[in-house]
Amino acid sequence: MNTSYLKTFIEVINLKNISKAAEKLFITQPAVSKQLQILEKDFGSVLIKKSGREIIPTEEGIMLYKFAINLLNEENKIYSILKKDDNSLSGELLIYSSSLPAEYYIHNLIIEFSEIYPEIRYIINKIDSKKVYSSIEDGFTNFGFAGNPAKNKKIKSVCIGEDEVIVVCSKLIYEKFNDEVISLNVLLQNEFILRENGSATLQIFEQFLNEHKIKLEDLKIKVQAEDNETIKTFAKNNMGIALLPKISVEKELSDKELFQLHIENLQLKRKIYYVYFEDRYFSKIEDKFKEFVLNKFK
Numbered sequence: 093m094n095t096s097y098l099k100t101f102i103e104v105i106n107l108k109n110i111s112k113a114a115e116k117l118f119i120t121q122p123a124v125s126k127q128l129q130i131l132e133k134d135f136g137s138v139l140i141k142k143s144g145r146e147i148i149p150t151e152e153g154i155m156l157y158k159f160a161i162n163l164l165n166e167e168n169k170i171y172s173i174l175k176k177d178d179n180s181l182s183g184e185l186l187i188y189s190s191s192l193p194a195e196y197y198i199h200n201l202i203i204e205f206s207e208i209y210p211e212i213r214y215i216i217n218k219i220d221s222k223k224v225y226s227s228i229e230d231g232f233t234n235f236g237f238a239g240n241p242a243k244n245k246k247i248k249s250v251c252i253g254e255d256e257v258i259v260v261c262s263k264l265i266y267e268k269f270n271d272e273v274i275s276l277n278v279l280l281q282n283e284f285i286l287r288e289n290g291s292a293t294l295q296i297f298e299q300f301l302n303e304h305k306i307k308l309e310d311l312k313i314k315v316q317a318e319d320n321e322t323i324k325t326f327a328k329n330n331m332g333i334a335l336l337p338k339i340s341v342e343k344e345l346s347d348k349e350l351f352q353l354h355i356e357n358l359q360l361k362r363k364i365y366y367v368y369f370e371d372r373y374f375s376k377i378e379d380k381f382k383e384f385v386l387n388k389f390k
Contacts (some may be wrong), residue, residue: 181212188228188232265330
């Protein structure tokens with residue numbers, strides 16, 4: 093079995109696209125397709141399928157992906173043992189991150205780390221916190237960034253930042269409340285713009301509702317979206333009130349494009365975490381990045 097074909101397979105799964113994988117690997121799209129066909133013939137299994145415009149792994153493909161990651165990790169381990177010069181560290185760092193750390197926290201870490209190791213390339217997959225953890229548990233990655241701590245005892249959580257989730261709305265909606273402190277009952281009479289299921293922002297709000305014996309489905313949810321920018325756009329256009337991390341709306345609040353509503357007894361503090369699987373082998377690049385993050389925040 094040609095391990096370079098496994099690398100191609102991994103890139104196709106990571107990028108969810110054959111042409112993007114071909115471009116990244118500096119080979120032709122037919123060459124990528126041929127390598128995938130050879131792998132499928134060797135294993136006697138269909139490894140990928142289309143889901144809309146994206147390429148995703150089949151059940152057999154997921155098994156091969158995990159195997160390929162582990163195999164190439166071992167290959168990296170051999171190189172890391174034999175190649176001692178840290179300054180020449182090069183390769184790729186795949187980062188799975190939920191929206192808030194991806195948009196507002198990890199860029200500074202990557203910039204600083206890149207100054208130490210300028211030959212490393214970065215791929216950032218932005219997904220919700222729940223998927224960050226499932227990706228670690230399923231072997232798609234060894235670490236990530238999430239908006240809540242790990243429940244799995246084998247996954248360690250290191251706090252890298254803290255923020256607050258606040259309620260915001262357009263000027264038109266804000267003026268209805270006359271800048272008063274709003275009761276929870278009054279708040280719940282409004283239509284909501286919320287993050288998707290699985291996001292830490294939604295989870296922290298749902299926990300608050302549960303403490304007041306209110307279910308999420310009891311709310312008048314107008315829109316649910318996967319990223320903060322989409323939610324801000326809807327909120328600016330009078331579609332309802334939105335729950336967003338404060339750091340994500342600081343500019344809009346300053347420019348008076350959005351306004352914060354003050355809700356009685358509502359304080360939603362949250363932390364941002366670097367999370368990693370403790371007992372798994374890390375490639376040299378992953379290990380250096382983990383060492384960098386832990387030294388900075390522990």
